[in-house]
Amino acid sequence: MKNSLRMLIPVVMLTSLLVVSLGFLEIRFEQMLENNLENKLVRITRLTSVIFGHEIEENSAFDIDRFVDDFGSSLNLRITIINGDGYVVADSELNNSAIMQLGNHNERSEIHQARLESYGKSTRLSESLGIEFLYLAMPLSAINANGEFDEFVIRVASPMTLLNQQMQQLRIWGFSAGTAGIVLIFVLVMFFNRLIDRQANASRQDLESKVQGRTHELMMMQQLGGLMTACTSIESACKVVEPIFAQLLPQCRGTITMLKASRNRLDVVYHWGQRMIEGEWYGRDECWALLKGHTHMSQESQLVIPCNHTQLKDEGFEMCIPLLAQGETLGVMHLHFVNESDMLTGRSLAESLSEQIGLALANIQLRDNLSQQAVRDPLTGLFNRRHLMEVLEHQIAQSSRFNKPLSLLMLDIDHFKRFNDTFGHDAGDYVLKQVCQELKTSARKADLVCRYGGEELCILCPETDITQAQELAERLLIRIGAQELIHSGQSLGRVTVSGGIACNEGSEISVEALIKQSDDALYRAKENGRNRVELANQPTLDAVTDAPEPANNTTRFPVITEHHDDKAIKTSA
Ligand SMILES: Nc1nc2c(ncn2[C@@H]2O[C@H](COP(=O)(O)OP(=O)(O)OP(=O)(O)O)[C@@H](O)[C@H]2O)c(=O)[nH]1
Known part of the structure; x- marks a missing residue:
């Protein structure tokens, strides 16, 4: 309906215009033909007047009838001669008897006008012939050959049928041209309508x-965001990126690198397709995207400037997009395209994806940091007591289920209060961190090193019996006691630690009981002179004699001096 209206309106408008134009032309043509x-x-x-006047004046035997007949038939016009009284003398279309029947013509409008104004014109029906004529009349005065004065009116008439025939022909021509015009208009409107429809369809399909x-x-992108948010590690999040890129930018392969905490190098954390980066990392000044702070393309505006980290310098085109979150650079998304056009058309999509990936990776890092903060001690970086309690419960259950030994080594720095009092809290912190570092280095990967509280530390050793735990403790005591501590250019001397070990040999012991046993053993170690290890439920062991004696007499740090008045070690922090 809409479509046919769209066709009908121009057809009707153009047809109306054509009809009006034809009507106007008809009027104009009619006037023109009449003129x-x-x-x-x-x-x-005029010509008839001149000839007639001449003949009258010169020829006494002038035959008027013959004159009008010859003239009228040769010109195909009606010629009438009317005398001064208004009676017809001769008429090329009427014989004498018909002429005799005619009345006075003075009242005929063209004759009347001609007598008054020397020129008369009228269009009317001939009473004698019953045909419509266009009459033209002019008066003529002449002295005839006999010397008499004569007055005439020469009238020439043409039947209007001739004019009407011409007009009819013109109308037929006009009608034919008009019909052809309307058909042409219709065809043109149809053609342009179809053309417009086709173009509109093409652009609609393109838009769709x-x-x-x-x-x-x-x-x-929504899926990418959802999946990445659900990921718990950077590695698993990066794995989600590959299938999304395969869907949206199948013509490229890529690598994701992440900025190390040290912030001077980027580690490759994931790649799909052929490798683009040599080695596992590169320096941060090797990537233009990082230096510029925004996307860098290996070829841009006819300039070829590849990054230093790229492996395939001459093949294809590389785009590096910084992975940002709240203005912080987390890493770089490296994409490799075979064609430059693919790279240029894919740029904005790749940037949008990278923006989302950056945010998701930042979220994961933030979550990681928060969960680390929840289980880590901020000063030493060791796991905290809460985490120990959670792991301990699980490890005891594992130990009893699989009948495997589980040892808990509790350690406490000797005379730490005095150390603090002598050198200050900062130096105390430094010593604490150094001792913790030693614990981390000496323990196995499977062991859990924790700060139990204050200067009290512990190591939970799964699948470790009491002898193995004792060996670890003695090794630690030796290594810690051997260290000469220097803080802010000042020698702090040496520090010793005491230890207590409890071991669960596959039985169903409670968390509290195991901690109490190791704590009691530690208490005994303190009681028995410090810088030594005691085992739970065992007779008192000899002091660790192999450990180098702290230079109590050479340093201001009185670690080895016996202080029996010191308060006993706490049973819990
Ligand atoms: N610098 C520093 N000192 C701490 C920290 N946590 C606890 N301390 C101090 O460690 C000291 C522990 O003192 P005490 O419990 O009396 O034990 P001690 O002086 O080590 O003596 P013994 O354990 O009997 O050998 C206290 O002075 C605490 O203030 C810490 O994070 N940093």
Whole structure:
């Protein structure tokens, strides 16, 4: 309906315009033909007058009838001669008897006008012939050959049927041209309508496919965001990136690098397709994207400037996009394209994806940091007591289920208060960190090193019996006691630690009981002179004699001096 209206409106408008134009042309043509005929009649009337006047004056035997007959038939016009009284003398279309029947013509409008104004014109029905004529009349005064004064009116008439025939022909021509014009208009309107329809369809399809593509991209991005948010580690999040890129930018392969905490190098954490980066890392000044702070393309504006980290310098095109979150650079997304056009068309999509990946990776890092903060001690970086309690419960259950030994080594720095009092709290912190570092270095990967509280530390050793735990403790005591501590250029001397070990040999012991046993053993170690290890439920062991004696007499740090008045070690921090 809409379509046919769209066609009908221009057809009706153009047809109306054509009809009006044809009507106007008809009027103009009619006037033109009438004028032409009138001019022609004027000329002929004048000519007839001249010849007739001459013949009258010169020829006494002038035959008027013959004159009008010859003239009228040769010109195909009606010629009438009217005398001064208003009666017809001769008429090329009437015989004498018909002429005799005619009345006085003085009242005929063209004759009346001609007598008054020397020129008369009228269009009317001939009473004698019953045909419509265009009459032209002019008066003529002449002295005839006999010397008499004669007055005449020469009248020339042309039947209007001639004019009407011409007009009819013109109308037929006009109608044919108009019909042809209307058909042409219709055909043209149809043609342009179809053309417009085809173009509109093509642009609608183009728009639809663009909208579909964009919707697909948005859905993929939403999926990417959702999946990455659900990931718990950077590695698993990076694995989600590959299938999304395979869907949206299948023509590229890529690598994700992350900035190390030291912030001077980027580690490769994931790549898909052929490797783009040599080695496992590169320096941060080797990537233009990091130096510029925004996307860098290996070829841009006819400039070829590849990054230093790229492996395939001459093949294809590389795009590096910084992975940012709240202005912080987390890493770089490296993409490799075979064609430059693919790289240019894929740029904005790749940047949008990278923006989302950056945010998701930042979220994971933030979550990681928060969960680390929840289980780590900020000063020493060791696991905290809460984490120990959680792990301990699980480890005791494992130990009893699989009948495997589980040892808990509790350690306490000797005379730490005095150390603090002598050198200050900062130096105390430093010593604490150094001792903790030693614990981390000496323990196995499977062991859990914790800060139990204050200067009290512990190591939980799964699948470790009491002898193995004792060996570890003695090794630690030797290594810690051997260290000469220097803080801010000042020698702090040496520090010793005491230890207590409890071991669960596969039985169903409670967390509290195991801690109490190791704590009691530690208490005994303190009681028995410090810088030694005691085992739970065992007779007192000898002091660790192999450990180098702290230079109590050479340093201001009185670690080895016996202080029996010191308060006993706490049973819990
Ligand atoms: N610098 C520093 N000192 C700490 C920290 N946590 C606890 N301390 C100090 O460690 C000292 C522990 O003192 P005490 O419990 O009397 O034990 P001690 O002086 O080590 O004596 P013994 O354990 O009997 O050998 C206290 O002075 C605490 O203030 C810490 O994070 N940093």
